[in-house]
Amino acid sequence: MAFTTEELLNLGLTEEQAKDVFALHGKDINAIKSELETSNQERDSLKNQLQNTEAQLETLKADANTSAEQKEALEKLQADYDKLKADAAAELAQTQKVNAINLALKDTKAHNPEALMKFIDVDAIELDENGKPQLDDTINALKESDPYLFEAEDDGAPNPNIVPQGNPAGNGAGNADPFQAIIDGYGK
Structure with a gap:
């Protein structure tokens, strides 16, 4: 942003x-x-x-001097290594996906984008060719089911100001007592 x-x-x-x-x-x-x-x-x-x-x-x-037993052990180590490498690649992809989702959530009008992550099934989210998550359906569903998570959208309706802004004056100026005003009105 x-x-x-x-x-x-x-x-x-x-x-x-x-x-x-x-x-x-x-x-x-x-x-x-x-x-x-x-x-x-x-x-x-x-x-x-x-x-x-x-x-x-x-x-x-x-190495030509390596025995058959050592070669088997090396092949087992190679297989374990390949599995660990594949697991690490999958974990990295998952981390990148979570980071992309967290970054995209910051662009929503959520009160707390980090808390919003708890409501999202990371495995169900797909990334587009640019690596951006497809969150529109999920966010819209959350807006319908849990609207309190998001800032209220301005629908153009006026936001009335029922109480005047600021604190009352310390010297009493501008703080007319409505009951006293009525009583004063009868005395005239």
Whole structure:
């Protein structure tokens, strides 16, 4: 979600409030960048370990002095390795799917997009060719069944202001007692 100072000012925020919004947003972005960098370092480390292990397996397989028993053990290790690699790929795909859904939920008009995730069956959601989740049907169903999860849509109806805004004046000015006004009306 990209936004600018002008958009915030158009929403009625002052320049100081807009700066505060950007400061808070910057803190969130820095935290996310830090997590991403840590994840990238872990991923790179694991990739290096994986490449080293693959190279060692190939070397052992090619070694002519390896006995038949050792070759069987190596083949079993290779099969286990292939299974773990497939499981890791499936887990990565699932994590990417969950992250894509979480990101798409932030664009909905939900009060708390993180809490909305509890209502979504991740396995039932399909991703399009761009990697974006197809959430329209699920979100519409949630809006019908649990409308309290979403911000009320503005239907153009006026929003009456029953109580005047702000606090009453401290000196009593402008705070007319309606009963006293009626009594004063009889005295005239």
